[in-house]
Amino acid sequence: MTALVLNADYGAQAHEEAGHPERPARATAALQGVTDLHLGDDLVVVGPRAAQRAELARVHAAGYLDELGAFCYAGGGDLDPDTYATTDSWTIAVNAAGAGLAVVDALAERGDGVGFVVTRPPGHHALADRAMGFCLLNNVAVAAAHLVDRGERVVIVDWDVHHGNGTQSIFWDEPRVLYVSTHQWPLYPGSGRPVEVGGPHALGRTLNLPLPPGATGDVVRRALEAAAPTVEAFEPTWVLVSAGFDAHRADPLADLALSSGDFAALASLAGGFAPGPGRIALFLEGGYDLAALRASVAASLSTLLGEASAAEAPTSGGPGSEAVPAALAQFHQTVEVLATSEEEAT
Amino acid sequence: MTRSIAVGFDGSPDATRALRVALALARDTGATTWVLHARGLLGERGAPAVPPVVSETVTELGLDPARVHWRVEDGDPCSVLLRCVGPPVDAEILVVGRRGRGRHEGLLLGSTSLELVEHARVPVVVVPSPSNG
Numbered sequence: 503m504t505a506l507v508l509n510a511d512y513g514a515q516a517h518e519e520a521g522h523p524e525r526p527a528r529a530t531a532a533l534q535g536v537t538d539l540h541l542g543d544d545l546v547v548v549g550p551r552a553a554q555r556a557e558l559a560r561v562h563a564a565g566y567l568d569e570l571g572a573f574c575y576a577g578g579g580d581l582d583p584d585t586y587a588t589t590d591s592w593t594i595a596v597n598a599a600g601a602g603l604a605v606v607d608a609l610a611e612r613g614d615g616v617g618f619v620v621t622r623p624p625g626h627h628a629l630a631d632r633a634m635g636f637c638l639l640n641n642v643a644v645a646a647a648h649l650v651d652r653g654e655r656v657v658i659v660d661w662d663v664h665h666g667n668g669t670q671s672i673f674w675d676e677p678r679v680l681y682v683s684t685h686q687w688p689l690y691p692g693s694g695r696p697v698e699v700g701g702p703h704a705l706g707r708t709l710n711l712p713l714p715p716g717a718t719g720d721v722v723r724r725a726l727e728a729a730a731p732t733v734e735a736f737e738p739t740w741v742l743v744s745a746g747f748d749a750h751r752a753d754p755l756a757d758l759a760l761s762s763g764d765f766a767a768l769a770s771l772a773g774g775f776a777p778g779p780g781r782i783a784l785f786l787e788g789g790y791d792l793a794a795l796r797a798s799v800a801a802s803l804s805t806l807l808g809e810a811s812a813a814e815a816p817t818s819g820g821p822g823s824e825a826v827p828a829a830l831a832q833f834h835q836t837v838e839v840l841a842t843s844e845e846e847a848t
Numbered sequence: 849m850t851r852s853i854a855v856g857f858d859g860s861p862d863a864t865r866a867l868r869v870a871l872a873l874a875r876d877t878g879a880t881t882w883v884l885h886a887r888g889l890l891g892e893r894g895a896p897a898v899p900p901v902v903s904e905t906v907t908e909l910g911l912d913p914a915r916v917h918w919r920v921e922d923g924d925p926c927s928v929l930l931r932c933v934g935p936p937v938d939a940e941i942l943v944v945g946r947r948g949r950g951r952h953e954g955l956l957l958g959s960t961s962l963e964l965v966e967h968a969r970v971p972v973v974v975v976p977s978p979s980n981g
Contacts (some may be wrong), residue, residue, distance in 0.1 A: 522890075523890070582888070582924045582925065582926075582960075583858070583886070583888045583890065583891075583924070583925070584888040584889040584890050584924070632926070632963065634924045634927075635888075635889050635924070636889060664889070667927075688922055689922055690887065690888060690889045690891070690922045690923060691922060691923045691924065691927060692921055692922035692923035692927065692928065692931065693923070693927075755889060755890075
C-alpha cells in the first residue's frame, strides 16, 4: 500500500525556542521514521499548501485568528507557560493545518493509501479561541471539519499521552465527529474524564479512557478494543489519528510505559476502524524522545502499510487493567443519565 | 457570605500581590482560601511544596492556616481557575494577578486575567501590576 506523507516542516526551523522540547528535531526524527521503511515508489510526498482562512474558521474563532497572526508578526512571545510563538509561527501553523487538508484531499482523490502528516507545532490542545499546550492551531480538527463539511463522518482516535482537550471542546456538540482518547490520568491538561461524553446534540460522541501512570501497552490496546463497539455503531467514513508518541516509556514528559511495538498494535486497531482504503490519516502530535519518536513512527506506519518493521516487543503487566472497564462503564452510565434527562426536559 | 476564594499562584510578583489580596479578602469575610498552582506540560513532576511566601503571608495576616489550602492542578492557568468554580473548591470569587510569569506588558492574547473575566461565571478580581499606575 502507498504512504502519502506530507512534511509541513518547510521553514518550521523558525518555530523554535531555546531549550523547549517541542523543537524542529522532532519533525526530522518523525521523517527519519518514515525513511527507515525504505518505501521507494510506495512513498508519495504530497505537495504542501496553506490552510485558507475559511478552512481555519470552521474550528477557530475569527478574533483568535486575527490576534494570533498579529501577535506573531509583532515578534511573538509566550502565550502561556508552555506555549511560545515566534515571528514566523503564524505562517508555519497555517501550513501545518493546510498539510492535513492536503493529505486527506490526496487520499480522497486516490481512494487508496495511508496518510501521515508530519506537522509541528502540534494541534490537539488548541481551543477554538486559545493556544495552549504547545499548540497554536488544531490541525486534526481543521481536517475533520473539512471532511464533515463534505458530508463525512469522522472518528478521531487520539492516543497521545495527554488528553486532546482542544479537539474534544471543538467537537463537543458535533454529532458527525466521534472523539476517542486514551491518555494518562492525572496529567496535563486535566480534562478527559469518562463522564465527559459530549454535548446535548452529540451525547456519546466523546469517549475518554484515562489510564494510570505506568500503564503498559496491553492496557492501551484493551482501551481501543473496548472503544470498537462505539466506533462501529458510529459508522465512520474516515479515521483521523492524533498520533502523539509521548506515551512511549522513554518520553520525558509523561509516565506511560509503551514501546514502539505497542504503537504498531494501536495503529492496527485504528486501521481496523477505517471503512476502506484511503480513509485513514495520522497527524503528528506529541513525542519528545527523538529515538522513541522515530521508532514509533516507523512501527505505526509500517503496520498500516502491511510492511514488516523492527519494532520493540509490545509491553504488558503494568497497572491499570481495571481502568478500562471502569471508564467504559462510567461513559455508558453518563450517556444514559444525560439522555434520560434530555428526554424528560423535552 | 463568601465561603470559598480561589487565587492563582505561579510565583510571579503579580501572583504574590494577588495572593495577599485574596488572603485579606478571606480574613475579612471568613472564607476558605484555595491557592491554586497550574502545573503545565513543562511543569515540575510530583507535588510541589507550598511556597514559603504563602505560609508567610498567612501568618502575617493572622489567618488560620487550616483554612488556607495549597492545591496543584494539571492544566493551563485559565482552565485550572475556571474549573475550580466546581467541586471540591467551589470558588465563589477568583483572584488573579494582571500578568503571569514571563508575560509581556500589554499582551492581550494569552492573558489569563482577560480570559477569566470573559469566561468565569463568578466574580473575578484582577490585581494590577504597580506599573499599571
